[in-house]
Amino acid sequence: MKNQILMLAYISVAVGIFGGMLIVLLLSIFRQRQVINSLVSPQDFLGLPCIVEIPFDTNSRGKVSLSIKGSNLQLIARTEESKEFTKGEKVFIVGTENNQVWVVSPSFFHNQE
The missing domain is CATH 1.20.5 (Single alpha-helices involved in coiled-coils or other helix-helix interfaces)
Structure with missing residues (x-):
């Protein structure tokens, strides 16, 4: 046993x-x-929505914030649209250049059709 x-x-x-x-x-x-892969490349930004943190327009730079791959980023933003972006407004990234992003408003896509 x-x-x-x-x-x-x-x-x-x-x-x-x-x-x-x-x-x-x-x-x-x-x-x-x-x-x-948590590395974020500039191509990963394209098409992403972000929120304006510092207002800007065609003649000035501002700042936008976005979340990507679990990180919150704040980036310098520019635009070629003839409108002023205000704090809290939603915009979309359409390009990157020299550590800056180029953004447009959601209405930009509707005006292109």
């Missing part, structure tokens, strides 16, 4: 170790296939 309990304990420990190693192996295989 004592030998059976001891043998059952050894088998339980062996099964536990084997199961744990199997889980670690499967997780490592899954993680190797997973692409993790």
Whole structure:
């Protein structure tokens, strides 16, 4: 009886170790296939909506904020639209140049049709 309990304990420990190693192996295989990239490139900004933080117009620069890949960014913004963008207004990024973004209002897309 004592030998059976001891043998059952050894088998339980062996099964536990084997199961744990199997889980670690499967997780490592899954993680190797997973692409993790939090690097943000200027091309990632195109088409994204953002919010005006510092007002601006055609003759001045302002600042916009946006969320991308889990990060909140604030960027210098410019526009070629002949309108003034006010704080809190929603705009869309249409280009990047020299660490600045070029933005347009949502109505810009409706006027192009």
